[in-house]
Amino acid sequence: MSHAKKWLQTMKISWVKNTAYRFNFFLQVIGPALIFFFVKYSLWKTIYKSSPEEMIQGYTFTAMITYHIWSFVVSMIGQGHSALDMAVDIRMGRISSYLIYPFNFWEFHTASFLSFQILQIIISIVTLGIFLATGILESLSFFHFFLGLSASIYVSLFWFVLQYLTGIIGFWLEETWIIRVSLQVITVFLSGAVFPLDLFPEVWRNILDYTPFPYLTYYPIKIFMGQEVPYLKFIYTLGAWLITVLTINTIVWRRGIRNYTAAGM
Amino acid sequence: MIKADKLTKKFTTYKKEPGLSGAIKSFYQRDAIHKYAVKDFDLDIKSGEIIGLLGPNGAGKTTLMKMFTGIIVPSSGEIVVAGHVPSKREKAFRKKIALVMGQKSQLWWDIPALDSFLLLQKYYEVPDSKFNKKINEMGEMLGVTELFDVHVRKLSLGERMKLELMASLLHEPEVLFLDEPTIGLDLIAQENIRNFIKEYHEENNLTVILTSHYMQDVQALCKDLVLIAGGEKAFDGPLKSFEKVLGHKKSVYFTFKDAISLDDQFFKEKDVQVLKGGREIELKIDESDLRDLSSHIIQNYPVIDFHTEKIPIEKVMKSIMKNPEILNQ
Amino acid sequence: MGFLSEIKHYLRVYRRYLSTSASQAMSFRTSFVLLIIMDLLFTGSSYFKISFIYDHIEVIDHWVRHQLMFFVTFMLALNALNTTLLSTNFWMFSDDLKTGNLDYILLKPVSSIYIVFFRYIKPSGIPNIILTHSLLIYFGMQNNLGFIEWLMLPFLIVLSFTLYALIQFVISCSMFWLIEGLGINFLRLQMQELARWPDFIFSKYLRTVFMSAIPILLVGSGPVHFIFDRSYWYLIPLMLLLCFILYYLLHFIWNRGLTHYDSASS
Numbered sequence: 001m002s003h004a005k006k007w008l009q010t011m012k013i014s015w016v017k018n019t020a021y022r023f024n025f026f027l028q029v030i031g032p033a034l035i036f037f038f039v040k041y042s043l044w045k046t047i048y049k050s051s052p053e054e055m056i057q058g059y060t061f062t063a064m065i066t067y068h069i070w071s072f073v074v075s076m077i078g079q080g081h082s083a084l085d086m087a088v089d090i091r092m093g094r095i096s097s098y099l100i101y102p103f104n105f106w107e108f109h110t111a112s113f114l115s116f117q118i119l120q121i122i123i124s125i126v127t128l129g130i131f132l133a134t135g136i137l138e139s140l141s142f143f144h145f146f147l148g149l150s151a152s153i154y155v156s157l158f159w160f161v162l163q164y165l166t167g168i169i170g171f172w173l174e175e176t177w178i179i180r181v182s183l184q185v186i187t188v189f190l191s192g193a194v195f196p197l198d199l200f201p202e203v204w205r206n207i208l209d210y211t212p213f214p215y216l217t218y219y220p221i222k223i224f225m226g227q228e229v230p231y232l233k234f235i236y237t238l239g240a241w242l243i244t245v246l247t248i249n250t251i252v253w254r255r256g257i258r259n260y261t262a263a264g265m
Numbered sequence: 266m267i268k269a270d271k272l273t274k275k276f277t278t279y280k281k282e283p284g285l286s287g288a289i290k291s292f293y294q295r296d297a298i299h300k301y302a303v304k305d306f307d308l309d310i311k312s313g314e315i316i317g318l319l320g321p322n323g324a325g326k327t328t329l330m331k332m333f334t335g336i337i338v339p340s341s342g343e344i345v346v347a348g349h350v351p352s353k354r355e356k357a358f359r360k361k362i363a364l365v366m367g368q369k370s371q372l373w374w375d376i377p378a379l380d381s382f383l384l385l386q387k388y389y390e391v392p393d394s395k396f397n398k399k400i401n402e403m404g405e406m407l408g409v410t411e412l413f414d415v416h417v418r419k420l421s422l423g424e425r426m427k428l429e430l431m432a433s434l435l436h437e438p439e440v441l442f443l444d445e446p447t448i449g450l451d452l453i454a455q456e457n458i459r460n461f462i463k464e465y466h467e468e469n470n471l472t473v474i475l476t477s478h479y480m481q482d483v484q485a486l487c488k489d490l491v492l493i494a495g496g497e498k499a500f501d502g503p504l505k506s507f508e509k510v511l512g513h514k515k516s517v518y519f520t521f522k523d524a525i526s527l528d529d530q531f532f533k534e535k536d537v538q539v540l541k542g543g544r545e546i547e548l549k550i551d552e553s554d555l556r557d558l559s560s561h562i563i564q565n566y567p568v569i570d571f572h573t574e575k576i577p578i579e580k581v582m583k584s585i586m587k588n589p590e591i592l593n594q
Numbered sequence: 595m596g597f598l599s600e601i602k603h604y605l606r607v608y609r610r611y612l613s614t615s616a617s618q619a620m621s622f623r624t625s626f627v628l629l630i631i632m633d634l635l636f637t638g639s640s641y642f643k644i645s646f647i648y649d650h651i652e653v654i655d656h657w658v659r660h661q662l663m664f665f666v667t668f669m670l671a672l673n674a675l676n677t678t679l680l681s682t683n684f685w686m687f688s689d690d691l692k693t694g695n696l697d698y699i700l701l702k703p704v705s706s707i708y709i710v711f712f713r714y715i716k717p718s719g720i721p722n723i724i725l726t727h728s729l730l731i732y733f734g735m736q737n738n739l740g741f742i743e744w745l746m747l748p749f750l751i752v753l754s755f756t757l758y759a760l761i762q763f764v765i766s767c768s769m770f771w772l773i774e775g776l777g778i779n780f781l782r783l784q785m786q787e788l789a790r791w792p793d794f795i796f797s798k799y800l801r802t803v804f805m806s807a808i809p810i811l812l813v814g815s816g817p818v819h820f821i822f823d824r825s826y827w828y829l830i831p832l833m834l835l836l837c838f839i840l841y842y843l844l845h846f847i848w849n850r851g852l853t854h855y856d857s858a859s860s
Contacts, residue, residue, distance in 0.1 A: 024777030027784075035784040039791060046655050046795040047647070056650045178628040182635055189639040199646050336700050337856035359703040371698040376617045384610040388702045390603060416621060 006103050010111035011118075018119055029080065030123060037072045040194075041065060041136075057198040062138065064196075069137050070148065070224040071193050073124045074217050078155035079187065080120045081113055081163060087170025087177070090260070099257075106164070106253075113160050117153070141226055148224030151234070155216055158238055161245045168249065171256030192218030212241045266440060266472045267333065269308040272342035274328050274496075276300045302328040304496045306342070310489075312439075315466060315473040317487035317504070319480075325496040326476045330444050333474065334364050347439050347472075360389055363433035367445035370425065371432055372417045378428045379413040382435060389436035396435065403431045407461055423454030430461065443475045447482055459485045515555060516574045517548045522567040531561065607704060608712065615715035629718035633677070637670055637722060640790075655794045661822060662792070664733040668754075669790050669814045671726040675755055676762075676786075678719030683711045684766050684782060688775025696855065707848055711763055743821050750817035750830075757833055758813045760840035761785070767844065770851030785810045792818070809836050 018025055048054065048061040059067065086109070089095050098105040131137040166179045173179075188194060190213040197205055197218045208214050215238045222229045278298050303325040310316050320326050331337045332344060335351030335358065344351055349358035372381045379400075386396045404410035407427040417425060426446065433441065443462070447455040463486060466473060477483055483490060483504070490507050492500035500507060524543030536549040550558055555573070562568060619626050644666055648659040657665070687710050690696045699709045734747065765782050769775035785808075793801050793815040804811040816833050819826040 021774045021777070023772070024774045024780075027777035027780045031780060031784055032787075035787050039787060039795075042795045042797070043654075043791060047651060049655070050653075173624055174622055175625045175628075178625060178632050182628070182632045185632070185635050185639055189643065194643055195647065199650060201646070201649065331697070331856075334701060336697050338853070354700070356703045359701055362701070364697070364701055366697070369693065369695055369698065371695075373614060373618065375621055376614055380614045380617050384607070384614055387603075387607045387610045388704050390606075390703075 007107065007111045007114075010103075010108055011115035014112035014115045015119065018116060029120075030076075030127075033072055033076055033080075034127075036075070037068060040068045040071075044068070057196065059196060059198070066137065066225060067196055067221055069128075069131055070221040071217060073128065073148070073224065074152050074155070074220045075188075075193055076120050076124045076127075077117070077149070077152040078216060078220060079159045079184075081116055081156065081160055086164075086167030087173070087175065090168075090170040090256075091174065095260070109164065109167075110160070117156060121149070144224055144226040148220055151220040151223045154235070154238060155220055158212070158242045158245070159216070161242060161249060165245055165249050165252065168252050168256055171252075171259055187213065187216060190214075191216040192221065196221075212238065215241075266312040266314075266347060267308060267310040267474070268343075268345045269306055269333075270343045272303055272306040272308070272329075272332065272344055273301065273340050274303045274325075274332060274337065275340040276302055301496045303332070303339075303493075306493070306496075306498055308491065308498075308501070310472060310474070312472055313470045314489060315462075315475065315487050317483035317490045318474055318476040318493065319483060319490060320476075320493040320499075324493045326493060327444060328496075329493070330364065330442050330474070330476065333440075334362055334442055335359070360436060361439045362442065363436070363438035363440075364442040365429055365433045365444065365446050367426070367448035370417075370429060372425065372428060374418050376416060377414045378417055378420075378432070381417070381432060382413075385432055385435050391436055395437075399435055399437070400431065403434060403465075406464060407431065407457070423450050423457070426450060426454070426458060427461070430458065434465065437469065438471060440472045440474070443473060443477075445477055446475070447477060447479055455479065455481070462486060514549050515552050517550060517555070517559065518545060518572050518574070519548070519562055519566070519568050520545045520570040522569050525566055531565075604704070604708065607708075611713055611715055616717050619717045626718045629716070630721050633674070633719060633722040634725075637674075637726060640666055640670060655792070657792065660733060660736040664730070664737050664821075665792050665814060665818045666790070667726060667730045667733050668751075668818055671723070671730050671751065672754055672758055672813065673786065674719055674722040674726045675751075676758060678716050678723055680711065680759060680762065682714035682716050684762065684779055686714055687711070687766055688769050688779065691769055691775055691855070700852070706852075707763070707844065711759075711766075737822070739821065746821070750821070753830070753833055753837070754813050754817050757809065757816075757837050757840070758789075760837060760844060761808070761810055761813070763844050764840055764847060767847040767851050770854050789813050806832075806836075809833070812836070 044061065044064050047056075048064070053060070056064070086095075095105060098108060128137065128140070132140060162183070163180065166176050166183065169179065170176045190208060190211070192214060197208065197214055200208070215234055219229055219234050223231075223234075276299070278300070306325075306329065318326055318329065328337070332339050333346055333351055335354045338352040347358065347361045349355055349361070351358065372378055373384075382396075382400060385391075386393075391399070400413070401410070404413065407430070409424060409427050409431070412420060412424055412428065417428070420428070430446070446462075447458050450458065459482060462473065462475075465471075466486075473486075475482060475486060487504055489502065490500065490504045491498065492507075518540075520541075521544055525546075526543070527537065527539065527546070538547045538549075539545075540547060548558070559571070563571070641663070644659070644662055647654070648662070652658065654662060690699065690710070696706075696710075699706050702709060730747075734744065739747075762782055762785075765785065766778060769778050772778060788796075788804065789810045793805060793811040796804065796811070801811065805815070806812075812829065812833055816826075816829040820829055
């Protein structure tokens with residue numbers, strides 16, 4: 001079998017796996033994002049209730065809601081892939097089969113990730129359609145949509161390698177989900193998924209500028225909204241982080257696998 | 266101690282067509298499929314007996330065990346175990362029974378077994394003095410006293426099984442249900458478990474129901490045997506009379522220095538099988554002929570070794586499965 | 595008499611749960627530390643969230659900063675109790691159903707509901723319980739709570755926690771009917787997410803549903819409204835009533851679930 005076929009087959013399998021328990025998939029992946037959006041929508045509606053024309057840090061009510069709609073899309077596409085529990089594979093010794101297969105562990109997970117992404121993009125587009133039809137989202141520019149989509153997919157690559165890192169820490173740590181959840185909590189808060197970073201105090205914003213966080217949600221949302229964004233800076237900063245984490249992953253994997261085979265599991 | 270009368274468990278599943286249309290269809294119209302896991306099963310076990318419950322996979326053994334312990338409710342029929350109806354799941358009843366499943370663990374995985382024992386002590390309200398006596402005794406018998414403080418996940422399967430057994434006996438149950446207690450164990454570990462059950466039974470005189478895939482378990486422990494096939498009882502009686510189904514036969518094996526010829530008149534009318542190119546033979550004979558035949562062979566042939574075996578229960582089982590009528594003869 | 599000795603029996607079992615859980619936590623020390631950090635991160639981000647919003651506005655609906663802070667802390671305190679005392683059990687329950695380990699639980703001479711929902715305790719949550727409850731006192735002082743309110747506070751926490759627990763137990767029972775129970779745990783988490791905000795941010799229709807039929811919003815908004823404004827007194831008997839209803843509902847559904855479990859296992 002050619003190598004591309006192996007990838008395709010893996011993607012198919014994980015597609016089936018993801019959609020097999022439809023109800024669970026909805027509750028685990030789409031549900032949280034929707035509830036998160038719904039709560040934020042309700043909150044901002046209450047805040048703006050007294051004076052709908054008021055501006056908070058440059059955001060009208062409509063702008064705020066538009067921000068949150070794109071935040072939903074970015075969280076679905078950019079940071080949706082969080083179900084990576086490689087630690088269980090490692091601890092249960094299931095990883096051993098990948099040391100024998102002519103198909104690598106990372107290839108298997110990356111193929112699964114790609115298949116998951118396709119599903120997430122479809123769901124996002126359907127949800128956007130609903131937002132548009134119900135008038136919650138007022139307008140959509142296809143040019144900015146594709147620009148934003150590309151940015152989100154770029155973000156998802158970084159998010160994936162980061163998740164992968166937390167997974168292979170499982171060589172040393174029994175419960176890696178704690179790290180993943182912590183990462184999620186920090187990222188949701190610091191990347192501007194809760195509310196625009198413009199609402200953060202000046203000091204925080206200055207510090208955050210040196211971290212990858214604003215690039216994970218805030219900038220992609222701005223791109224979707226058609227606002228001026230330092231595109232080049234976005235590409236190379238995230239790129240640098242991507243390469244850094246990828247390098248760490250390679251090193252961690254090599255050390256881990258040595259540990260693992262030495263322990264003779 | 267255990268009495269079952271026309272015990273029946275019927276499982277109902279529904280035919281399901283694949284895909285969305287199938288799902289919608291099954292919403293308003295479902296075709297039920299009834300399957301009897303156990304049907305009209307009668308049983309009467311006296312206090313202090315050890316009964317072996319045998320049958321092929323899917324025969325209904327586990328369903329029976331679950332009904333006896335009150336985990337599942339019978340569709341019809343009656344059961345009384347230790348004076349209780351199991352499905353009522355009365356507290357007093359649950360204190361009288363114990364279940365060990367070879368495939369599942371009731372010990373906590375990430376902590377030492379002793380911690381699990383202490384928890385069970387509280388569940389069953391076992392007084393401290395009795396608890397200590399119990400774990401010391403059983404720990405000695407099984408040779409696992411030094412394993413009490415080891416994390417369960419670090420134990421071998423054999424060691425864990427011994428501790429599982431201990432865990433289920435802490436409250437001195439009157440009835441012990443053992444569902445495949447030796448599954449997956451090596452021969453020595455199997456024997457250890459068997460010896461322990463035997464010894465413990467002699468000392469405490471509890472009632473034991475045992476299911477197993479290994480006939481040695483049943484042969485070593487049980488005087489009586491119940492055979493279940495397809496949810497129905499196929500045989501119920503002493504192990505010996507079960508073995509008698511194929512007659513009072515024994516297998517005798519002789520090994521010779523050199524290959525012998527079986528042309529002699531002596532072997533003509535015997536049930537004999539040649540093994541290892543004539544260097545070994547297996548004779549199936551009546552028990553009563555054993556003395557005469559053996560001495561004849563030893564005197565006339567270059568015998569270097571011989572041993573006898575009962576006809577293994579597996580063979581008996583297989584013949585019954587193939588031909589259930591033999592039991593009625 | 596029988597009742598009292600029964601209570602004693604259950605308390606003795608609970609003490610063993612505490613020590614087995616402690617022993618388990620100590621065998622994963624790195625996880626233990628990381629869990630504490632995770633809780634702190636969550637608590638911290640919850641506060642900064644509210645604080646940053648109030649940097650730009652005066653009121654949300656009619657609540658000023660220290661009022662919402664008190665509410666948020668009340669919910670964080672409840673959540674700290676919830677993660678420490680209950681949450682692990684919900685995840686383990688779905689495992690026990692899948693592996694059939696529930697069989698062993700059913701055999702024990704103790705209520706199976708009790709074993710399933712109280713067996714695992716997470717000692718790593720204790721620092722967060724202390725932190726959030728201290729903060730609750732701090733924000734209580736900022737709101738100038740009166741003597742009666744202070745006196746009522748512990749009782750209200752217990753009442754809210756009971757209601758909260760019962761709602762989650764009832765939701766978890768649906769795992770009996772699902773092949774993969776994981777999704778229900780996420781549904782439960784989404785309920786928690788809703789409860790983290792006061793009822794008035796939601797539309798009238800939703801508020802009615804979530805204050806009565808699925809009373810998840812009542813968990814926090816009930817007692818906090820009552821503390822700020824005595825005219826909300828009726829929410830407290832409502833909570834009590836719902837606790838009773840849910841208690842009986844739980845037993846009903848649980849028994850139905852066990853019947854279903856029995857037909858699924860063979």
